[in-house]
Amino acid sequence: MANRKTTELDRLRAQTWVRNLFLVAGVRGRKNLEEKLYERAGLQRFEASNRLDRYYRGKHSVQIPRRPGGRGDWVEYGELAYPGSAAWFDTPVWYLLEPGPFYAQEVLECVRLLPPQYLEIMLNIDIPGPSAGLVLQDLWEDRIYELASRPSVWSLGALACALRRAEFAGQAAVFRFAVIGILWTLDQLIASEPELLQEPLVRFRQLAADYFATLLVPLSGTYRIGISARDFERFSDSVNKFLLREAEIEMETWNLVNG
Known part of the structure; x- marks a missing residue:
């Protein structure tokens, strides 16, 4: 399929995925979730961002290739930290x-x-x-x-x-x-x-x-x-x-x- 502009469906996909990730992780606060993902995914350093917050509020989409099965970095981190948590994205x-x-x-x-x-x-x-x-x-x-x-x-x-x-x-x-x-x-x-x-x-x-x-x-x-x-x-x-x-x-x- 040809590339196209980001749609509300794209933002809903990211929002639904990250909200499910919050439930799976059992944490409060977007920063706490970022820290947890870095820790459980085995990444060596934590760099705070507001990306998960924007996903959570439905303000941003995960930028991925337009193909079945594509994932972004944060989805990969979430899946490494909490296997199965990417289902709502995948x-x-x-x-x-x-x-x-x-x-x-x-x-x-x-x-x-x-x-x-x-x-x-x-x-x-x-x-x-x-x-x-x-x-x-x-x-x-x-x-x-x-x-x-x-x-x-x-x-x-x-x-x-x-x-x-x-x-x-x-x-x-x-x-x-x-x-x-x-x-x-x-x-x-x-x-x-x-x-x-x-x-x-x-x-x-x-x-x-x-x-x-x-x-x-x-x-x-x-x-x-x-x-x-x-x-x-x-x-x-x-x-x-x-x-x-x-x-x-x-x-x-x-x-x-x-x-």
């Missing part, structure tokens, strides 16, 4: 909600950023060769419910990958379900995450909804996505049904194994 949802177009290779690179449980759903791991279009699994409605069934920073990323996969594959229904799934997952996270994260997530949810309202459904000509409260209710019901079926299958498997 999740491909930020990259994939930029204006497109997106291509199969980009989506494949984003999928490969996800934890293993999502790779099993989204990749044809037995297909050799360089074609990203073949390696990426065809996704259907039930797979969207599966991806959304355990709301997390990574399920958001997986649903964004599914959205773009459906877009270039021309799967209009799956595309729409992925849009609903992303917004529904954000609603679940806003309700469950600590207060410090809720503010940027609420803003992110609004930006995502505004962006989705501008998208055309694949192969539809000029048809835009219309989503109602009833759509979210149906989606939630479908996720619950998926979880119920999953529990029933696990119980049947347990009974077979244990007699």
Whole structure:
């Protein structure tokens, strides 16, 4: 993708990441966090800055190359100090909600950023060769419910990958379900995450909804996505049904194994 100016989405990405880092580190004060990162990351000297404060307030973005998986120095320091803390920066949802177009290779690179449980759903791991279009699994409605069934920073990323996969594959229904799934997952996270994260997530949810309202459904000509409260209710019901079926299958498997 071509370079572009910093957007509010970029600043929200940095803000959400650094606020989560504060929660993980369990410290108060931006300077205290900087000191902690230098100490735990094994860096020899501490140079105070106001960079983390600007991230925290949503005034600055992390300057990185426009590619899946890019990180800045402070994100690297945070990950060294607190492994796993970069999840809110690394999740491909930020990259994939930029204006497109997106291509199969980009989506494949984003999928490969996800934890293993999502790779099993989204990749044809037995297909050799360089074609990203073949390696990426065809996704259907039930797979969207599966991806959304355990709301997390990574399920958001997986649903964004599914959205773009459906877009270039021309799967209009799956595309729409992925849009609903992303917004529904954000609603679940806003309700469950600590207060410090809720503010940027609420803003992110609004930006995502505004962006989705501008998208055309694949192969539809000029048809835009219309989503109602009833759509979210149906989606939630479908996720619950998926979880119920999953529990029933696990119980049947347990009974077979244990007699």
